[in-house]
Amino acid sequence: MTTPTPDIRLVVLDMAGTTVADGGLVEQAFAAAARRLGAESAGMLDHVRATMGESKISVFRQLFGEETKAQEANKAFEEAYADLVDGGWVAALPGAREAIEELTSQGRTVVLTTGFARTTQDAILAALGWQDLVPLTLCPADAGGRGRPFPDMVLTAFLRTAAADDVRQIAVVGDTSYDMLSGVRAGAGLVAGVLTGAHDADALRAAGAGHVLESVADLPGVLA
Structure with a gap:
């Protein structure tokens, strides 16, 4: 029925x-943020994919632990994503x-x-x-x-x-x-x-x- x-x-x-x-923009922005922080993004991308849909600052807290580092990573991510938006990729x-x-x-x-x-x-x-x-x-x-x-x-x-x-x-x-x-x-x-x-x-x-x-x-x- x-x-x-x-x-x-x-x-x-x-x-x-x-x-x-x-179109992979989240992963691109994450990789750009990781580069800015001098972190290796390859090992973190699986976690980023698994937590798609979650608050981004929450994801960065899980990855970096320390709040200051997480906030810095989130800021870098948002800036990288904004650059993609400005570039007409959305x-x-x-x-x-x-x-x-x-x-x-x-x-x-x-x-x-x-x-x-x-x-x-x-x-x-x-x-x-x-x-x-x-x-x-x-x-x-x-x-x-x-x-x-x-x-x-x-x-x-x-x-x-x-x-x-x-x-x-x-x-x-x-x-x-x-x-x-x-x-x-x-x-x-x-x-x-x-x-x-x-x-x-x-x-x-x-x-x-x-x-x-x-x-x-x-x-x-x-x-x-």
Whole structure:
């Protein structure tokens, strides 16, 4: 028996890998940051890949331990990623903007979230011309600083938009296991993975995805 789709009123979408093409930019920026700090990036990249979707400062704390070093690494990463954005390397995934506009036309509220710092998130939004596309965008610092896989950004979107009466009216969509975990932990009624980013279908399902989509472009049809 097919489970009916919940009455979704709030859609929380990840950015890099879900609505924004990643193209290895996170790894490039990390390698640039490691070089600046005189660290060997090769042995750290596996950890970076495994923790895609997590708050970047959290990842650097895991890698470098010392808070000062982690902050320095995070600053170098954000600067390197900003250089890539300024260089025109960021693009929307095919159909992403159209999907967001269709979800909005269906009467749903869309929120964009990221594991990047606010300055980087704003630079990406500006590069894409998305500053006014959705009513709310969130980074980890906007939700207490923990980021994914904690449910904080999802629950902050729920509280700040007041678009839904129940967490089961939330859909959480992303390309990483941590996106899925954050949705499950928030009690979202629909948790969906997309195959345009970091993790494959098995990893997404293992982390709690109830749906796995080829891309976010398929989401309006699923909800309709």
